[in-house]
């Protein structure tokens with residue numbers, strides 16, 4: 325059933341798909357896993373350099389498992405969604421401890437690794453071992469919803485079940501590695517969320533959404549994403565060669581990344597309202613020798629928009645580190661991992 329689908333997809337892959345990626349055709353499950361974790365919320369163009377850096381720093385899963393967390397975070401810096409990085413180190417340790425350092429080869433064991441969901445497990449098992457598991461992600465939802473004009477919302481339980489069943493049904497079980505890679509590439513290069521290349525699409529005579537001119541109505545979703553804005557006022561408290569920083573330890577966002585002194589505000593403040601924040605955190609006005617406001621930077625996360633406002637504060641005398649913070653010198657500071665927008669601010673400032 326539905327063999328026309330896999331036949332059309334594989335023909336397109338063999339004749340027209342020219343997408344190059346360093347991990348394409350890779351059979352080593354460790355490398356496949358690394359590439360999949362890096363690509364979970366990252367574009368291929370950005371992920372490529374990170375993948376190569378990780379492979380050259382940690383050529384085996386045991387090397388990654390025994391690396392200090394700060395070193396792994398520094399390598400990950402700029403990729404965002406740091407829970408992926410934390411889970412990656414936990415998974416590497418689990419492979420060493422539970423599977424004697426050999427990457428597991430059963431879907432169930434692969435799925436048991438921290439940070440590995442059904443999509444990543446299907447990708448690893450199909451690419452490394454050609455096992456018949458279909459990848460199902462946003463790309464696959466979009467392609468199938470458009471071609472079959474599926475009106476069940478993809479973010480409902482019924483929708484997930486329906487799309488999973490259909491994707492498994494459509495999979496070419498003899499060629500699952502090639503099929504899965506092809507459907508990912510097809511979603512990224514032809515049936516794109518915006519401006520899909522319908523005129524060049526090998527499915528256009530079968531695609532119901534194209535026939536009915538409803539391409540942009542699919543996939544159907546029930547929930548609208550609500551995003552709240554948070555205002556982070558950062559103070560770079562500096563004395564000579566030292567800066568005050570802390571590691572974020574709470575489960576909020578960016579756990580284990582570093583930041584200068586932070587005061588979170590309910591709303592955007594005027595410059596006049598920023599000075600009193602310093603007193604609020606225990607830095608008296610007479611200990612400040614210079615104050616420099618900088619540009620605003622923001623970072624979009626899935627459910628929140630973080631707006632960071634950076635102020636540099638030169639101190640006349642070194643004060644005791646605030647609770648939870650520490651003084652570090654500039655060379656130590658540069659080795660610490662920071663959230664992406666702090667990092668881009670620091671690079672821009674140089």
Ligand code: SF4
Pocket residue numbers: 467470471514515516520521522523525526527528531533534539
């Ligand atoms: S015709 Fe357009 S909407 Fe339909 S599968 Fe092809 S690219 Fe996607």
